[in-house]
Amino acid sequence: SARVAAENRLKASEERFRQLAGISSDWVWETDKDFRFKAVYSAADVGAQLSTEPIGKTRQEITDPHELGKPHWQAHLADLEARREFKNFTFKLSSKKGSARYTRTSGTPIFDADGAFQGYRGTATDVTEFVEAEHKRQQLVDALESLTEAIAMFDEEDRFTFTNQAYREVNRDIPDTVKPGVKFEDHIWAAVNNGLVPEATGQEAEWVKRRMDHHISPSRSFEHLRQDGEWRMLQEQVLSNGCRVFWTTSITERKKLEIQVQHSEARFRDFASVSSDWFWEMD
Numbered sequence: 001s002a003r004v005a006a007e008n009r010l011k012a013s014e015e016r017f018r019q020l021a022g023i024s025s026d027w028v029w030e031t032d033k034d035f036r037f038k039a040v041y042s043a044a045d046v047g048a049q050l051s052t053e054p055i056g057k058t059r060q061e062i063t064d065p066h067e068l069g070k071p072h073w074q075a076h077l078a079d080l081e082a083r084r085e086f087k088n089f090t091f092k093l094s095s096k097k098g099s100a101r102y103t104r105t106s107g108t109p110i111f112d113a114d115g116a117f118q119g120y121r122g123t124a125t126d127v128t129e130f131v132e133a134e135h136k137r138q139q140l141v142d143a144l145e146s147l148t149e150a151i152a153m154f155d156e157e158d159r160f161t162f163t164n165q166a167y168r169e170v171n172r173d174i175p176d177t178v179k180p181g182v183k184f185e186d187h188i189w190a191a192v193n194n195g196l197v198p199e200a201t202g203q204e205a206e207w208v209k210r211r212m213d214h215h216i217s218p219s220r221s222f223e224h225l226r227q228d229g230e231w232r233m234l235q236e237q238v239l240s241n242g243c244r245v246f247w248t249t250s251i252t253e254r255k256k257l258e259i260q261v262q263h264s265e266a267r268f269r270d271f272a273s274v275s276s277d278w279f280w281e282m283d
Contacts, residue, residue, distance in 0.1 A: 026123040026124060026125050027040060027041065027103075027105075027123060027124040027125070028040075028041045028122075028123055029041070029054075029105075029107075029121070029122060029123070029124060030110075030119060030120070030121045031058075031107075031119040031120045031121075032118070032119045033117050033118055033119050034058070034119075035058045035059065035080055035119070035120065036056055036057060036058050037054045037055050037056065037057055037058075037059075038055065038056075038119070039055075040054050040055065059091070059105075060077075062093060062094055063091050063092060063093060063094060064091075064092040064093065064094050064100075065094070067091060067092050072089070072090075072091075073091070076089050076091075080120075083109045083117055084109070085106075085107070085108045085109065086105075086106060086107055087106040088104050088105075088106055089104065089105050089106070090102060090103070090104045090105075090127060090131065091103065091105075100128070100131075100132075101126065101128050102126070102127050102128045102130075102131040102132075103124045103125065103126055103127060104124065104125050104127045105122055105123065105124035105125075106122050106123060106124075107120040107121065107122030107123075108120065108121060108122060141162075144162070144164045145164045145165050147164060147166060148166055148249075148250075149166060149247050149248065149249050150163075150164065150166040150167035150169070150170045150232075150247060150248045150249075151163070151164045151166070151167055151245070151246070151247045152164075152167050152178070152245070152246045152247075153243065153244070153245050153246070154184055154243060154244040154245075154246070155243055156241070156242040156243060157183070158183055158184050158185070158215075158244065159180070159181050159182060159183050159184070160178060160179060160180050160181065160182050160183075160184070160187070161180055161243075162180070163178045167248075170232070170248065171187075171191070173194055173196060174187070174190045174191060174194055174196070177190040177191075184212075184215060184244075185208070185212055188208055188211055188212065188215075189208060192204050192207065192208060196226060197224075197226075198225060198226075199225065214236070215236060215244070215246075217238075218235075218236035218237060218238065221233055221234060221235040222234055223251065224248075229252070230250060230252050231250070231251045231252045231254075232248045232249065232250055232251060232252075233248060233249045233250075233251045234246070234247075234248045235247055235248070
């Protein structure tokens with residue numbers, strides 16, 4: 001009678017556990033001391049998403065085999081061998097449908113009354129959409145980093161959220177002012193105070209005000225001569241969400257050519273003014 005009563009309590013406990021897992025967005029799982037899944041509870045059919053049924057398999061056997069050599073996997077296996085608790089381990093599942101699926105899992109080691117290791121128990125969450133969004137974001141960042149145009153982005157409070165390598169290189173003399181969280185006005189003042197804006201000399205406050213007015217309500221692109229002699233074309237745009245994007249391109253070679261043309265035309269006019277001949281052109 002005692003044994004039957006204990007079995008009934010165990011069944012009732014497992015049923016409550018299954019019901020809780022069934023209404024959770026997470027998977028609840030258990031492994032044995034060899035790290036093989038002996039129970040997986042979920043509102044979703046986990047087995048239907050994988051290329052193999054998880055029961056009886058280790059985590060390595062249900063993951064994409066190409067992932068196993070990566071550093072985060074080696075660190076995870078070291079945690080398991082040391083019987084350490086682990087949190088938010090993200091890995092790629094081997095999926096039936098061929099499309100990548102990702103899960104994030106946390107677990108804690110289980111020991112019996114005598115301290116003998118019994119396995120792990122934990123939860124897992126499907127984070128495929130999050131991981132794919134992060135991959136796309138990283139692709140965009142990589143593309144922006146590779147551009148020769150210097151690009152910066154700002155949030156609604158006009159603080160830097162992103163700068164690419166070209167922008168950081170342009171502002172290499174004031175690197176601490178182009179980090180995320182720095183206000184654009186502080187960045188401009190740093191450029192002026194470090195002598196990077198020759199045209200602002202003697203009228204620093206007025207120049208910063210004009211620059212900020214254009215930054216807040218950009219209407220056109222404009223040219224800017226830096227202390228090092230580099231000419232840059234600056235363009236800005238306010239986005240629909242109130243954020244701003246700013247990009248600048250070097251136009252030094254074009255300006256040099258324009259100056260050469262201007263000098264050539266000036267010499268031509270000087271020569272023509274003292275010559276007795278006529279000079280004319282036809283289309």
